[in-house]
Amino acid sequence: MAYVTPSSAAEAYDVIVVGSGAAGGQAAYTLTMDGARVLMLEAGRNYDPGSETPMFQTPDTAPLRGVATPDKYFGFFDATAGGGWTVPGEPYTNAAAEEGRQFKWYRARMLGGRTNHWGRIALRNGPYDFKPRSRDGLGLDWPISYEDVAPYYDKVEMLVGVYGTNDGLENTPDSPEGCLLPPPKARIGELLARQRGRTLGIPVIPVRRAVLTRPLDHKTLPARLHPGNAKAQRILAEDMQSRAACFWATSCGRGCSIRANYQSTTVHLPPALASGNLDLVVNGMAREVTVGPSGNATGVTYIDKATGREHHAKARVVVLAASACETVRLMLNSRSSQFPNGLGNSSGLLGKYIMDTVGASWGGQIPLLENLPAHNEDGAGGLHVYAPWWLYKEQRAGKLGFARGYHVEFGTGKGMPGGAPYLPDADGRTSFGPRMKEEARRYYGSQVTFTGRGEMIPNADSFCDLDPAVVDKWGVPVLRFHWKWSEHEIRQVAHMQRTFADWIEAMGGTNARRPDPDGTKAILNGGFVIHEVGGAVMGSDAARSVTNSWAQTWDVKNVFIADGAVFASNADKNPTLTIMALAWRTADRILDEMRRGNL
Amino acid sequence: MTPELPPRIDRRLAIKWMLAAGAGALLADRMALGAAAPAPAAARQGYGVDPDLVKAHKPGEYWPLTFTDAERREAAALCDMILPVEGDCPSASALGVQDFIDEWISAPYPMTAADRRPVIEGLAWLEAESRRRFGSGFADSSGAERLALCEEMARAPAEGSEPSAASSFLRRFRDLACGGFYTTPAGMRDLGYVGNVPLAHFDGPPAELVAKLGLAAEVRW
Numbered sequence: 001m002a003y004v005t006p007s008s009a010a011e012a013y014d015v016i017v018v019g020s021g022a023a024g025g026q027a028a029y030t031l032t033m034d035g036a037r038v039l040m041l042e043a044g045r046n047y048d049p050g051s052e053t054p055m056f057q058t059p060d061t062a063p064l065r066g067v068a069t070p071d072k073y074f075g076f077f078d079a080t081a082g083g084g085w086t087v088p089g090e091p092y093t094n095a096a097a098e099e100g101r102q103f104k105w106y107r108a109r110m111l112g113g114r115t116n117h118w119g120r121i122a123l124r125n126g127p128y129d130f131k132p133r134s135r136d137g138l139g140l141d142w143p144i145s146y147e148d149v150a151p152y153y154d155k156v157e158m159l160v161g162v163y164g165t166n167d168g169l170e171n172t173p174d175s176p177e178g179c180l181l182p183p184p185k186a187r188i189g190e191l192l193a194r195q196r197g198r199t200l201g202i203p204v205i206p207v208r209r210a211v212l213t214r215p216l217d218h219k220t221l222p223a224r225l226h227p228g229n230a231k232a233q234r235i236l237a238e239d240m241q242s243r244a245a246c247f248w249a250t251s252c253g254r255g256c257s258i259r260a261n262y263q264s265t266t267v268h269l270p271p272a273l274a275s276g277n278l279d280l281v282v283n284g285m286a287r288e289v290t291v292g293p294s295g296n297a298t299g300v301t302y303i304d305k306a307t308g309r310e311h312h313a314k315a316r317v318v319v320l321a322a323s324a325c326e327t328v329r330l331m332l333n334s335r336s337s338q339f340p341n342g343l344g345n346s347s348g349l350l351g352k353y354i355m356d357t358v359g360a361s362w363g364g365q366i367p368l369l370e371n372l373p374a375h376n377e378d379g380a381g382g383l384h385v386y387a388p389w390w391l392y393k394e395q396r397a398g399k400l401g402f403a404r405g406y407h408v409e410f411g412t413g414k415g416m417p418g419g420a421p422y423l424p425d426a427d428g429r430t431s432f433g434p435r436m437k438e439e440a441r442r443y444y445g446s447q448v449t450f451t452g453r454g455e456m457i458p459n460a461d462s463f464c465d466l467d468p469a470v471v472d473k474w475g476v477p478v479l480r481f482h483w484k485w486s487e488h489e490i491r492q493v494a495h496m497q498r499t500f501a502d503w504i505e506a507m508g509g510t511n512a513r514r515p516d517p518d519g520t521k522a523i524l525n526g527g528f529v530i531h532e533v534g535g536a537v538m539g540s541d542a543a544r545s546v547t548n549s550w551a552q553t554w555d556v557k558n559v560f561i562a563d564g565a566v567f568a569s570n571a572d573k574n575p576t577l578t579i580m581a582l583a584w585r586t587a588d589r590i591l592d593e594m595r596r597g598n599l
Numbered sequence: 600m601t602p603e604l605p606p607r608i609d610r611r612l613a614i615k616w617m618l619a620a621g622a623g624a625l626l627a628d629r630m631a632l633g634a635a636a637p638a639p640a641a642a643r644q645g646y647g648v649d650p651d652l653v654k655a656h657k658p659g660e661y662w663p664l665t666f667t668d669a670e671r672r673e674a675a676a677l678c679d680m681i682l683p684v685e686g687d688c689p690s691a692s693a694l695g696v697q698d699f700i701d702e703w704i705s706a707p708y709p710m711t712a713a714d715r716r717p718v719i720e721g722l723a724w725l726e727a728e729s730r731r732r733f734g735s736g737f738a739d740s741s742g743a744e745r746l747a748l749c750e751e752m753a754r755a756p757a758e759g760s761e762p763s764a765a766s767s768f769l770r771r772f773r774d775l776a777c778g779g780f781y782t783t784p785a786g787m788r789d790l791g792y793v794g795n796v797p798l799a800h801f802d803g804p805p806a807e808l809v810a811k812l813g814l815a816a817e818v819r820w
Contacts, residue, residue, distance in 0.1 A: 045649075054652040056795055059782035061655040063646050065699060066782070069708045071645045081649045088648065109649075165820050183820065185803025191817040206820055247797035254652075373808060378794035379801055416795055417787055420777035428755030428762075430770045432681045437789065440781070444790050 003046070004039075004279045006304050012314040013039040013279070015590065016300050017321055018286045018330065021113030023563035024321035025268030026156070026580045030587035031319075032277035033232040036594070039313050040278060041302050043285040043322070044082050044109030047116065049265050053079065053257040055250045059418060067419060073106075075418065079116035079255035079263075082109030089473035093480045103354070103464070103481035103526040105325060111282055112265035113323065114530065115576070116255045120209040120262060120382055121409070122162045122577040124153050126171030128392075129571035132457075136403050138488075139457040140353070140568040143540040143549035146173065152581035154179050158221050159236075160262040160580070161243075163380070164208030172388045178220075181213045183384065184248075187377045189369055189412025189448055190385045196506040197387060200499070207386040207409070210262035210577075211252065216240040232275070239271045251416070252381035261381070284311075287476055289318055289334040289343050289559060297343075297559045303474050317590055317599050321562040321583065325354065325464060328535040328565055329479050332466050344546050344553035350536055352463045354481070355570035357531035358406065358454035360493045360522045364504035364511050365422065369412070369446040377413035377445070386410070389572055402491040406454030406572045408500075414445035422447055450503060452496030455572045456489050458534055462526060483526040494519035531575050533564035551586045558599050560586050645707050658695075658702035665705040665719070669736070671697055673722050676738040680749050681776045688789045691780045699779035700772070714771065721768030728765075 015031055017024045020042040031038050054077045059066035062076040069076075073084045087107050094102045108114050127146040132139045150173070156162075157179040165183055166174035183206035186194065194204035218240035226232035243266070244258040252261050259266035272278045283305040290312065292298040299314035320327040328351050334343035342350050389405030421440040425431055431439055461484035466477040497515035504511055516522065526532075539545025542554040551566045553559045562583040564575050593599045646661045658664060666674060675692035678700070682691035691697075704715040725748065729737040733744045740748075752769040756762040762770070780786040787795075809815055 052653060057653070057655075058784055058787070058795065060694075060699075060779075060784070062652075063650075063656050063658075063661055064703060064706060064708075064711065065778060067778075069645060069706075069710075071648050071708075072650075076646075076650070077652055079652075084648055086648075167820075184801050186818065188804040188808060188812065188814070191804070191809065191814040192812065194817045195814055246801075247799075248801040249795055249797050368812060373805065374791040374793050375805055375808070376794045376796070376798065376801075377804075414792055414794070417781045417790060417792055419782065420774045421781055421790060423777075425770075430753040430766065430773055432749060432753060432769070432773055433683060434685060436773075436777075437682065437685065440777070441789070441791055444792075 002273055002278070002280065004281055006281060006284065006309075006311040009039060009279055009281060009313060010037075012299075013037050014315060014594065015039075015317045015319055016041065016313055016315040017319045017562070018300060019113065019321035019323065019326070019563065020111050020269065020280070021115045021264050021321065021323065021563075022576050022579045023323075023583045024319075025112065025115065025264030025272075026583035027319050027321055027562040027587045028278055029268040029272045030584050031591065032272045032275040033226060033235070034229065034591050036277060036591060038272075038278050039315065040280045041284040041286050041300065041313070042111050042280065042282045043305070044111060044113070044282065046282045047081060047110040047112055047265055049116065049255045049259070049263065050257050053255040055254065055257050058416070065419065074117065074253060077251075077254045079253065080108045080110070080114070083107040090478070091470060091472065092478050093467045093470055095480055095482045100485065100520060100523065100525065101483050103356075103462075103483045104528050105479070105481070105532070106527065106530045107323070107326070112263050112269070115262065115264040117253050118263075118576060119574070120211055120252050121574045122157070122160075122208045122210045122262070123407075123573035124173045124175070125149070125571045125573050125578050126173050128171045129569060129573065132404070132569045138403050140537060140539070142568040143538055143545075148549075149578070149581050149585065152585045153577065155225055155584055156577060156580045158225055160210050160267050161212040161216050162208050162210050162577075163206070163213045165206045167203075167205045169203060169205070169388055170392050178224075180208070184213055184380045186385050187379060187413045188372065189366070189445070190410070192366070192368060192507055193410055193412065193448065193503070194385065197503060199506050200502060202387050202390055202408070202499075202503070204385050204387050207383055209380060209382055211380045211382070212243060212245045212260045213380065214245050216243060235271045235274045239274065243267070246380050248376070248380065249378050250381060285474065286322065286330055287333065287474070289320075289330065291334070291336050291338055291343065291556065295338055295556065297556050308474065316594065317558045317560065319560045319562050319586070319590070320565070324533050324535050324563055324565040324567075325479060327561060327563055328464060329466070331536065333477055339555065344536065344555045344559065346555050347543055347546060349544070349546055351465050352460070353458035353534040353537050353568075354462050354464055354526075354532060355456045355458050355534045355567065356526045357529040357570060357572065357574070358456050358485075358489045358492055359452060359524045359529040360496045361449055361451045362497050362500035362504070362515060363447060363449035364501075364509040365424075365443065365447050366504070366507050366509040367446070368508045369448075371442050372445060374414070377415065379413075383409050383411065400491075400495065402488040402495065404455035404457060404488060404492070404572070406452045406492060406496055409451045409453060411449040411451070412445070412447075417444075448504065448507065448509070450500035452493070452500070453529065453572050453574065454489070454492045454496065456570055457486060458537075458569065459484065459486050464535065481526070485523055485526070490519035490523055492519070493523045497522055531570065533567035533570050533575050536561055536565035537568045538566040539568065550589045551582060552589070560590060562586050658698040662705055662707060664698070664701045665715070666697070666701045669726075670719070670722050671701065672738040673726055673736065674700055676745065677722075677725070677772060678776045680745055681773050682780045685789075689785055691776055694780060694783045694785060696776050696779035700775050703775060714775065717768055717771060718775075721765070721772060724765060724768070
């Protein structure tokens with residue numbers, strides 16, 4: 001089995017997985033390595049990181065020196081194909097026109113989805129993050145706890161390879177021995193941020209990113225991940241040996257042709273395909289989960305984008321992993337006489353509680369970092385250190401005015417220039433000529449940018465439904481978003497910016513101005529951080545959630561959700577690692593239930 | 600005198616544009632420029648959401664360029680006032696920065712289209728000013744004459760007044776030229792960027808630098 005076309009696909013499968021990103025990749029990996037026969041549907045085109053990744057290209061080989069454009073929002077070399085904030089022929093709408101009330105939806109249309117370009121930041125949720133309502137009375141508790149997910153965090157870290165350290169900090173879990181790879185050395189600006197952050201009480205520790213700082217231990221990890229499964233162990237051991245460690249060059253956002261970081265196309269899909277149990281259809285846009293007379297799902301109807309024709313695939317189980325909002329859309333569009341409001345929507349909560357990450361940035365120039373001798377600061381193609389949320393105690397005491405925390409990522413160093421360098425143009429004169437070139441060298445690498453990534457509390461005003469009037473190019477109704485930040489997020493953003501300005505001063509820098517204390521001026525539109533989750537939240541009560549604690553829809557027992565749609569909260573921790581851990585757990589449950597004959 | 604410029608486009612490509620855009624459309628565009636009101640580039644197509652990321656692209660591949668030969672020579676001369684040859688670092692024009700600026704002002708995206716009119720009008724103003732003062736166009740004036748003009752344009756506005764159109768033009772053109780120059784391998788080297796090479800291990804900053812900044816205690820986790 002391997003890549004197939006709609007006409008060469010088998011009549012029926014054990015499982016259909018819709019989507020090939022972090023969730024679909026992990027679900028398909030777990031299922032196929034344990035012998036299940038899987039059909040994966042990917043709405044985008046095939047994508048080969050081996051031949052399509054611009055590993056060492058410099059911006060002068062790209063149109064417009066590679067700067068961000070509406071076609072390529074993260075720059076020309078970013079590994080997003082076929083989409084971005086807009087996908088041709090596949091619109092979405094917003095109910096409100098004003099800024100701050102909108103949701104921006106970033107989509108890729110390629111094998112591996114957004115895992116090809118993501119930041120590779122792989123943080124675990126902590127124990128608090130699964131029980132936020134129990135702690136502060138706001139939002140929703142998950143029906144599962146950190147202890148339920150921890151074994152799967154361990155497995156995912158071992159499988160994909162994550163660098164980082166165990167620091168024993170509050171709600172920032174350690175990993176067991178053997179899970180983590182050593183972190184890269186910090187850059188000079190990161191060291192300075194660490195030293196001066198301490199004066200503000202902010203801890204700076206190595207971040208966790210899914211990048212191989214050394215080759216994976218192919219001798220012991222496969223047996224730990226697949227005990228008693230010799231075939232899976234052999235396939236994985238071979239695959240781990242074909243992944244190279246990072247060679248400390250080129251940004252991870254371009255993807256990685258040597259497979260040194262995690263993307264579904266380089267880590268999940270190769271062994272899944274090698275198992276012989278995965279069939280893969282690209283350019284196959286799922287339109288509807290079909291339901292039989294018994295009320296169980298029978299399969300998925302999908303559109304072959306090449307021909308515009310519809311096809312149907314049958315399976316015992318359907319796993320939705322299309323990304324939170326696309327999964328919700330597919331369920332809302334799966335209407336039948338049994339489920340007139342969409343599949344899995346008997347609670348009326350399908351599409352509700354969409355969350356993104358709260359984001360704001362602040363930057364400054366640091367004289368201490370001027371004129372430093374040239375040295376290579378490319379590192380692991382992204383950040384090496386960060387500051388986890390540090391004010392739990394103050395927050396618990398009600399001193400902050402907002403209920404949930406944020407972590408801080410920062411950018412420093414002499415990275416590959418992507419445009420004009422920083423020039424102060426002192427006294428309003430426009431510098432040029434040899435003097436300007438001297439200034440460019442002096443200030444290069446002396447700027448620091450702090451970026452806050454904070455938790456949003458789910459609210460009744462942030463949700464999506466089907467637009468009553470707009471359809472995509474195949475006639476399928478599209479999503480309409482509704483969005484509103486609460487005071488918690490707006491005050492959190494103001495706190496971020498104030499903290500970052502203080503931090504710049506603590507590093508000896510000056511702020512061009514102090515941040516506006518009004519957080520509404522700085523907060524980004526919903527969706528902008530591309531951490532959207534929720535919309536089909538899991539819970540312990542069928543009347544108040546869409547799935548049970550196994551991400552199995554309450555209404556249709558053979559439909560599971562593997563992506564971020566089931567998140568009942570969106571901690572400041574970037575969601576990808578949790579998506580993968582939950583997808584593995586859900587796939588294990590499906591395998592167990594199939595063995596027991598319950599599916 | 601400005602150096603010999605590298606070739607911009609080949610004839611085959613030029614013919615392709617003519618066929619794609621239609622000779623009439625190109626002509627109309629040029630005539631509009633002659634009236635000092637550049638046609639908006641917004642109707643043109645960008646490179647789309649799925650371009651080939653691996654191959655080397657050249658200005659003019661996705662949308663037609665704008666500069667006349669005279670404008671291109673003038674832009675190159677101004678680029679070299681901003682980024683002259685220094686030691687073994689080539690000048691901006693030798694690295695084709697004027698063609699990047701042409702590509703930029705010709706592109707269909709909102710942030711690039713906004714630069715189209717100021718750049719074309721700024722170059723027209725600079726050319727006229729040079730002829731008025733020195734009797735020759737900017738590219739054909741002496742180095743001292745070019746420098747005198749640039750120094751004037753670079754001056755800070757008088758206290759309480761807005762920058763003149765000429766000084767805003769120089770600032771924007773300078774930033775575009777720097778963007779084009781420092782994103783080439785030669786420009787990166789000149790700036791002090793030494794990355795983009797595969798390494799067996801990543802050593803972090805040099806120990807003496809860490810010590811000098813008083814950060815030796817920070818390198819252990």
